[in-house]
Amino acid sequence: MDDLTYTLRQLCQRNRDGSHATQADRQRGLTLVARQLREAGFRQMRAPSLKGKHVEALVERRQAEGLSVGTLKNRLAHLRWWAEKIGKAGIIPSDNTQLGIPERRYVTNENKARELGDALDKVNDPYVRMSLTLQAAFGLRREEAIKFQPRYADRGDHIALKGSWTRGGRERTVLITTPEQRAVLDQTHQLAGAGSLIPAHKTFGNPPISNTRQK
Known part of the structure; x- marks a missing residue:
């Protein structure tokens, strides 16, 4: 495990904000961030090392991947959480449009x-x-x-x-x-429950063939 992944995991363990599901999702998201930063060439990082150039590199990559606005906002929320916990909240603009992420319409x-x-x-x-x-x-x-x-x-x-x-x-x-x-x-x-919304006697796109809920 590289230093950034390790120190981000420690940061998550020290700051258990939100529900268990939110915490788990945040840790997964930050583990992904660490991998993507490493792939972008930032190899000597620890959690306190976050800078604006790292945020820009991540946003550019994710926009290039064609991710939805909702996904971009969720992942940016993980970055904001990270920046806040290390006392660098100011490096990420509060307005997503400044990062090229449009407002989502509902x-x-x-x-x-x-x-x-x-x-x-x-x-x-x-x-x-x-x-x-x-x-x-x-x-x-x-x-x-x-x-x-x-x-x-x-x-x-x-x-x-x-x-x-x-x-x-x-x-x-x-x-x-x-x-x-x-x-x-x-x-x-x-x-x-633990299943899906496919009725127990059906499978998606097919006639009824099973009595087992699809999972």
């Missing part, structure tokens, strides 16, 4: 929620109802919502989608920004 999701309206009352299957509710609350695609596994996806302040659920096979995240979204997630936990 109008589409709100419109979807309104359009869904009373239509849910006509849906009898609880799994279908829940997947439609997830689509409206988080702007998910149909396949993402059906394959959604709340135990895996719920990371406290955002949801994480596996590549096997998404179009193009690319993992992505969506921030949890409203109490309504949290309420929907809690309902999903109650219904799906």
